[in-house]
Amino acid sequence: MINMDNIYLITDIPGFTPQIGRLISMMNYARHTTIEATKDLSVDQLDYLLDSESNSIGALLLHFAAVEYAYQVETFEGRHLSEEELAVWRPALNLGEEGRDKIKGNDLNFYLDKMNEVRQRTYELFQGVNDDWLYKQEEFWYNKQANYYFMWYHVFEDEINHRGQIRMIRKRF
Template identity: 45%
Template sequence: MNSIEEGINIIGPRQGFSPQIGTLVSMMNWMRMVVLGSVQQMTVEELDYLHDAKANTIGAMLLHLAATERFYQVNTFEGKPWERAENRQWDIPLNLGAAARKHIKGNSLNYYQNILEETREKTLTEFRKRDDAWLMAVDRKWPWGPTNNFCKWFHVCEHESNHNGQIKWIRGRLT
């Protein structure tokens, strides 16, 4: 195999992963860099800024990204349904809304970055154990209809892109 060129702006296979999983990892890493760039040097007050009574804070959205990733870890790596009791710490950030507005606040950017990093490290560790056949395996019972693991994990990446747009919108309205 030829040497794999790596770098944040090179989308493609990554050393230590099967080719397609490595390509997915490169996309996920790029998107995470973009999200973290959007929140760079934000204060606790900025992370807790609530634009209106129905909005989510940037801090809550960052925790939501980690919770979403945890949801897909449970589903694809552990092969288990999401049990609220077992995943209580993730319930509020996964669902956002009023409970998140009430409970997710007062945390530094470093707090959110550490949780995002810990969650991603678990994902990468599990990806290293799997191959492209696993990535292409289809879950015929998924609520959206037949869905493979690649689609589920691509959703984690595009989910970050979606919330990055919200984060940038809110950041642009900080007083």
């Protein structure tokens, strides 16, 4: 779904309503730059920790998939993650000590496959809604109202934020 010929265009995407296409354009660019920032990393590099409190690049990559999956469940299914889903995604959602303990030993393809699997489902889900859906409001952080547009903006904004960490970690190998 990432069209490299149009990676720098925030534009319509066939099969999606205009605003959803633009949102996906931004998500695709963020993902493209994440992939570029992690190219050719070894398992040891993906597991590298700056210190006892930091997250590894591998954990951050799995975090991207976990956050996106959680927002799929919240916005498209109108529910929180189940205990079964949390058993799978909690270490990547929470990061920290649990992430350091449980997310390691995987090659780059493992993380990219998880991220792609979740993203493919996002594309499928977005095909079933229109631009009006983006403006649906719910209570969000700190008892404030947010719409789905903001929530999905946060999915890739979180990735961009953590990608900065990835670039910093790479410089410290």
